[in-house]
């Protein structure tokens with residue numbers, strides 16, 4: 001991961017420059033302030049439309065296009081977090097230029113909430129509370145970042161693009177901090193003081209995929225409805241979380257089964273293509289809202305209720321601007337609503353926008369942009385694989401765990417292992433005896449199986465696997481992941497034996513990782529086999545192949561349907577964990593956009609792998625001789641892995 005973060009450091013300047021182009025009106029040196037109506041830039045109240053794009057979830061080569069698509073979609077602002085653990089993997093080694101949500105805590109389904117793991121080992125530390133060591137660490141990081149941005153003149157009063165920093169959802173936020181709202185809906189939110197503007201910092205455009213879960217989908221009609229509802233109730237700033245979700249490359253996905261894809265059903269898809277009709281429907285919404293802006297920023301709405309589930313919000317400024325929002329809150333039935341002697345037809349669960357109080361230019365449930373589902377198209381030409389078997393963890397007594405048994409003859413006692421890890425492989429005398437893994441609602445797991453022990457000394461080896469570190473929760477610094485015990489053997493000469501206090505030895509990581517098998521030099525240090533010797537359906541196996549970059553510019557992915565679980569590297573860079581063996585459970589029935597949305601509604605691809613395709617960024621490829629390495633934990637058939645391109 002080191003090289004990717006170096007790349008970010010170099011390219012963040014470019015990102016900032018492009019960002020300032022996206023906010024054409026903030027390039028002049030001016031002050032930023034606010035009142036109860038809106039953020040005020042350059043003395044002018046602004047309706048600001050923003051979108052979250054997290055820079056490490058795409059590649060620097062993708063940024064110009066993503067930012068252009070955000071601008072074309074009608075955005076004024078781009079919001080990103082700063083990801084501390086990417087920039088300071090060991091204490092004191094920083095070097096970055098970024099803006100806006102400076103954390104230090106980021107949540108974001110990001111490994112350890114963005115904190116570097118070393119922070120957990122600062123003596124006396126407790127995360128995210130009134131704790132001195134924590135405050136000292138936070139201050140050091142925040143000051144460092146703010147100073148770097150100041151010295152690069154990135155703040156708006158310096159002529160830079162940053163208009164806001166570190167907004168927060170906290171009700172008790174002291175002045176002049178503005179407390180804000182995050183959620184699927186925020187129309188009823190009120191800031192903690194009457195002189196603060198009403199801001200929605202996370203409009204959830206969808207939801208994140210988890211291994212074992214179905215793919216979330218939020219209908220564009222409901223998303224547009226929620227935004228229009230917020231704006232008609234005095235809202236003047238909203239930020240789509242996510243506008244582009246992207247990919248959790250490497251091991252950046254947070255704990256609890258967060259998938260490698262962070263597509264989020266965002267308006268721009270994981271691969272950088274437009275997610276239609278959502279992108280276009282929101283672009284049209286933004287256009288309508290901007291037409292209403294003169295009335296919105298200079299008046300409060302007058303609200304009337306002409307019928308059941310009907311509401312009319314009228315903004316009228318002293319200078320004569322008038323804008324109206326006509327609403328139908330019925331989730332199932334359309335309605336006819338009369339406003340100023342004209343009748344308007346409103347579909348269920350929808351709002352019509354009249355920027356001149358006469359013409360309905362937009363309705364949140366009438367989509368005029370075309371739906372264009374993207375397709376994964378296989379690229380011809382198979383990959384030719386070689387394999388290498390990972391050593392079983394019990395192969396070396398010096399650094400692996402061992403347990404001495406006292407058996408007189410062969411027996412099959414019941415082995416029970418309690419683990420706080422997310423997956424566990426159990427080896428008895430070097431042979432894989434079984435595998436268990438957790439689920440979304442039950443991350444802790446128990447292995448319980450009769451195992452084959454022989455007379456004399458037996459070795460039990462436990463390979464514990466975490467799918468990310470926690471990123472949220474009270475005192476998540478205290479959470480442990482891994483085998484915490486107890487470990488017991490039942491039925492051994494009649495009784496139950498507690499092995500927890502036995503002498504265990506411990507080792508982190510795989511042999512193949514320490515040999516850097518994902519790199520060209522590392523992979524040449526071991527002997528690989530191929531052809532009829534190629535390992536098939538065998539757990540703990542490394543696979544490698546080389547290929548040339550396909551022609552064209554379409555985004556690329558790997559179809560991993562034939563594989564189980566593991567990790568993938570291209571030219572030494574990890575593109576993330578794969579786990580197509582985990583089949584999605586969820587609620588994939590009929591999807592009616594009407595009615596209150598939750599992430600469990602309108603899901604897709606139940607009964608399919610939670611994630612079948614894995615983004616292979618084009619910019620990580622060379623024209624020829626790309627080294628693709630797959631570590632397969634469960635067992636799979638690499639000959640059926642295929643390279644695909646994504647076309648809209």
Ligand SMILES: *[C@@H]1O[C@H](CO)[C@@H](O)[C@H](O)[C@H]1NC(C)=O
Nearest residue numbers: 036194232233234300301303
């Ligand atoms: C808009 O803001 C004004 C002033 O704070 C308030 O009186 C009014 O109730 C708000 N209207 C809505 C619909 O939230």
Ligand SMILES: *[C@@H]1O[C@H](CO)[C@@H](O)[C@H](O)[C@H]1NC(C)=O
Nearest residue numbers: 329330331332333592594595
């Ligand atoms: C709308 O329809 C759904 C399902 O068709 C039903 O469960 C719900 O009660 C209806 N709601 C209203 C307000 O009529």
